[in-house]
Amino acid sequence: MKMDTITLSHGGGGRKMHELIDSVFRKEFADTALDEKKDSAIVNLAGRPIAFTTDSYVVNPIFFPGGDIGSLAIYGTVNDLAVCGARPLYISAGAVIEEGFPKKDLLRIVRSMAKAAGKSGVRIVTGDTKVVERGACDRIFINTSGIGEIYYSGLSQAKIRAGDSLILSGPVGDHAVSILSKREGIGFSTAIKSDSAPLNALIRKILGVSKRLRFMRDPTRGGLATTLNEIASGSRFSIAVDEAAVPVRDGVRQACELLGLDPLYLACEGRVVLVAAQDDERGILKALRSDKSGRMAAKIGSITGDYPGKVYLNTIAGGRRILDMLSGEQLPRIC
Amino acid sequence: MKMDTITLSHGGGGRKMHELIDSVFRKEFADTALDEKKDSAIVNLAGRPIAFTTDSYVVNPIFFPGGDIGSLAIYGTVNDLAVCGARPLYISAGAVIEEGFPKKDLLRIVRSMAKAAGKSGVRIVTGDTKVVERGACDRIFINTSGIGEIYYSGLSQAKIRAGDSLILSGPVGDHAVSILSKREGIGFSTAIKSDSAPLNALIRKILGVSKRLRFMRDPTRGGLATTLNEIASGSRFSIAVDEAAVPVRDGVRQACELLGLDPLYLACEGRVVLVAAQDDERGILKALRSDKSGRMAAKIGSITGDYPGKVYLNTIAGGRRILDMLSGEQLPRIC
Numbered sequence: 297m298k299m300d301t302i303t304l305s306h307g308g309g310g311r312k313m314h315e316l317i318d319s320v321f322r323k324e325f326a327d328t329a330l331d332e333k334k335d336s337a338i339v340n341l342a343g344r345p346i347a348f349t350t351d352s353y354v355v356n357p358i359f360f361p362g363g364d365i366g367s368l369a370i371y372g373t374v375n376d377l378a379v380c381g382a383r384p385l386y387i388s389a390g391a392v393i394e395e396g397f398p399k400k401d402l403l404r405i406v407r408s409m410a411k412a413a414g415k416s417g418v419r420i421v422t423g424d425t426k427v428v429e430r431g432a433c434d435r436i437f438i439n440t441s442g443i444g445e446i447y448y449s450g451l452s453q454a455k456i457r458a459g460d461s462l463i464l465s466g467p468v469g470d471h472a473v474s475i476l477s478k479r480e481g482i483g484f485s486t487a488i489k490s491d492s493a494p495l496n497a498l499i500r501k502i503l504g505v506s507k508r509l510r511f512m513r514d515p516t517r518g519g520l521a522t523t524l525n526e527i528a529s530g531s532r533f534s535i536a537v538d539e540a541a542v543p544v545r546d547g548v549r550q551a552c553e554l555l556g557l558d559p560l561y562l563a564c565e566g567r568v569v570l571v572a573a574q575d576d577e578r579g580i581l582k583a584l585r586s587d588k589s590g591r592m593a594a595k596i597g598s599i600t601g602d603y604p605g606k607v608y609l610n611t612i613a614g615g616r617r618i619l620d621m622l623s624g625e626q627l628p629r630i631c
Numbered sequence: 632m633k634m635d636t637i638t639l640s641h642g643g644g645g646r647k648m649h650e651l652i653d654s655v656f657r658k659e660f661a662d663t664a665l666d667e668k669k670d671s672a673i674v675n676l677a678g679r680p681i682a683f684t685t686d687s688y689v690v691n692p693i694f695f696p697g698g699d700i701g702s703l704a705i706y707g708t709v710n711d712l713a714v715c716g717a718r719p720l721y722i723s724a725g726a727v728i729e730e731g732f733p734k735k736d737l738l739r740i741v742r743s744m745a746k747a748a749g750k751s752g753v754r755i756v757t758g759d760t761k762v763v764e765r766g767a768c769d770r771i772f773i774n775t776s777g778i779g780e781i782y783y784s785g786l787s788q789a790k791i792r793a794g795d796s797l798i799l800s801g802p803v804g805d806h807a808v809s810i811l812s813k814r815e816g817i818g819f820s821t822a823i824k825s826d827s828a829p830l831n832a833l834i835r836k837i838l839g840v841s842k843r844l845r846f847m848r849d850p851t852r853g854g855l856a857t858t859l860n861e862i863a864s865g866s867r868f869s870i871a872v873d874e875a876a877v878p879v880r881d882g883v884r885q886a887c888e889l890l891g892l893d894p895l896y897l898a899c900e901g902r903v904v905l906v907a908a909q910d911d912e913r914g915i916l917k918a919l920r921s922d923k924s925g926r927m928a929a930k931i932g933s934i935t936g937d938y939p940g941k942v943y944l945n946t947i948a949g950g951r952r953i954l955d956m957l958s959g960e961q962l963p964r965i966c
Contacts, residue, residue, distance in 0.1 A: 300733060300734050300735070301730075301731050301732060301733055301734060302728050302729075302730060302731065302732040302733075302734060302737060302762055303730060303731075303762070304730050304762050304764065305762075306728070306760070306762050307728070307760055307761045307762025307763070308762075313760060316760065317758075317760060320734075320737060320738055320741050321724075321741060321758055321760070324738070324741045324742050324744075324745045325724075325741070325744070325745050325748070325755040325758070326745070327754050327755060327756055329754065329756035329757065330755075330756065330757070330758070336757060337721070337723075337756035337757035339720075339721050339754075339756055341676060341677075341679075341681065341720070341721075341778065341780065342676075342677065342679045342780060344676075344677045346676065346778075348721055348723060348756060348757055348778060349723070349757050350723035350724070350725045350757055350758065350759050350774065350776055351725065351759045352725040352726070352727050352759055352761050352772075352774060353761075354727055354761045354763050354767075354768075356767075385674075385676070386672070386674050386676075386683055388672075388683060388684070388685035388776045389656075389660075389685070390685045390686065390687040390774045390776075391687070392687050392689055392727075392772055393637050393641070393642070394637075395636075395637060395638060395639050396636050396637065396638075397636060397637040398635060398636055398637075399635050399636060399637060399655075400635070402637060402655060403655055403659070406655050406656060406659045406660070407659050409659075409660070410659045410660050410661070413660070419662050419664065419674075420660040420662060420665070421662055421664035421665065421672035421674055421683060422664065422665070422671060422672035422683055422684050422685055423652075423656055423660070423665070423685065424685050424686045424687055424774075425641065425642055425648060425651065425652060425656070426642045426687050426688075426689045426772075426964075427637055427638070427639050427640075427641050427642025427643075427963070428639075428642070428689050428769065428963070428964060429639065429963065429964075431766070431769075432689075432691075432768065432769040432964075433689075433767065433768045433769065433772070434763065434766075434767040434768065437687075437727055437761075437768070437772065439685065439687060439725045439759075439774035439776075441685055441723045441725075441774075441776035443674075443676065443681075443683060443778065445676065445677060628762070628763070628764065629761075629763060629764075629767075
C-alpha cells in the first residue's frame, strides 16, 4: 500500500525523492533543462544563458538558532543560482499562510527576507499571498524562485576527471542540528547555529582565483553524502572521501552520537562542495579561508577512477566503504 | 484579536489582501518593481525587459469541472505574464505534498501540467518537491513562477484616458462556480466548467490588431469588480461599467442567486479585461470573437472622468452605484 502513496521519504532528498522526480516529474515534463539535474535550469533568454530555480520552504520550526524560514528561503534560492555560476538578481516570493497565523510572526519573517535579500544583493520583485483555513497548512510555507545571469559558464559534471580535488567550504550538519535541537527541545552542550547564509560572494571569489573549477553544489537535503552521489551518479569517475578530513563541529558530532545520525547525511544551508583541478586546490582553499564563512574549509577527498559512479569513504579506522545516497528520510522538513 | 492574526480575507484578493500586501510585503521589500502593482514584475536582464511572476495554487477541490490544480497552476502564471505584454517562456514548479497523497493523483496532476504547458507553448524547466507530515498541508499546493520576454512594452495604467473602451473577453464567474459546485456538492441545472485557459495566444492576436491598447489584466481573485478597482485606484479617471453588457452565463447567474453571490466578484481564470482607445474597439472585439474562447467578448463600459479613482455600475434598473473592491473573502481557496 505504501507504494501507492507519497511518503515523507519522497521529500527527504535521498533515493526515494530522486526516484519520484525521475519517474513522475522529469518523465512527464520531458524537458532537456530538467535532464541536466542542476540546482538551477540554464535557459536561453534573448540569446543569453540565464539560471532559473525554485524551492518551497516548509521548515519546522519556522524560527531556529541562526535563521528562520524567511532568510532560509532567500539564501537557499540564492545559493542554487550561485553554484551554477550565476549572479543572483531577482527573487519571487509566494507565501501560503494558515488562518490564525500571528501577524507579528509574518512581519518578522518578511523583515528577515528583506534583510537576507539585502545581504545577498538580490531584489524581491514579485510575490503572491494565499491564506488557507486553519488546519489546511502548518503555519506558513514560502516558495522563492530566482533568476540569475550566468557569468561563469564552464561548470559541468562532464569536466570532472580522476585526480581532481574535492573541497568543502565549511563544517557539515550545523543547519540540521540547529533545527533538530529547536524542534525536539534538545539542548546540546555546545549551542549550534544554522549555517544558513548566502554563498554568492564566496563563490564569486573562488571563480576569481580558479580557472579549472569543474563543478559545485550546495549539500542541502540528504547532506554531503547524497550530494556527492548526485555528482558521481552515472559518471565514469568515483569520489573518494577522506572521513578524517570532513570538518564537523563538536556539537554536531555530539548530537549525532546522541541521536544516531550520520553527519555526512545532514543538511547544510550555507556550504558548497567543489570539484577542481588539483593545481587549483591551494588557491581555492586560500580564497575560502580568507572569508569568515570559509575558515574551516578543507580538501575532503579526490576524484578517482576505481569505482565508476560510486562514492566511497576512506574511514578514520583505515577501512573503505561505499557511501550511498540517503535512503528514506533522515529528518523531514529540514528546509 | 482578529487584527493580530491572518484571516481568510487576507488571501481573498480584495481590500484586506491589498492592505496586507501594502503594509507588510510591499513596505518591507521596498522595491520599485513591487510598486508597479502589475501581474508580473518587469525587470531588466542583460539590457532587455523581461516579465517575472509567481503564484501559489491552493485550490480546493484539486480536480474540478474544466480543470485541476495542475493546469490551473500553468495557465494562471502564463496569463500573468501574457497580460503584461510578455511571451511566456519558462515555468518553474514547486510542489508541497501531504504524506499519504495518492501517487496516481500526483501523476494525474503532473500530466495535466505537462499538457497545459504544451498548450501554452511554455517549458517547465525547473522544480522542487517537498513532503510534509499528514495534517501539515491539505493534499497538495503548487507554486509556479514564470519568465517571459516582453514583446509589447506600451502597456501602462498611466496611458488610460477618459473615452477609452472597456472590453471583456468572455463571461465572468465560470471558474468560481465550477469550484463551488464541486466543493459544496451542489448541482446546478446547467453544468458550469471552469474557464481556466491560457490567454497568451489570444492576447498576441489582440496586440496584432490594436496599436492603442492601454492596459490589460485577468480578473482572478476578487473578480472583475476588484480588478477594475485595482486599475482605477489612485488614478485621475473612473471606470463606468454597463451592468447589462457584462456577459454572465445562465448557470452562473442561477448559482449566484441561489448562494447570494455577485458574479462581478467571482474569479475567472481564462478571461482578460482590456482598456483600449475607442477607435480600436471594433478591431479588438472582432479579433476576440474570431477566437473560440472570445466568442462572448463584449464592450462592458468605458473610461470616464467623473469619479476619479472609482469604479461604478450603470445598473440594469437604470441606476448608478459605486462598485467597490471585494471586502472580506467571497470564496476561499478558489485558486
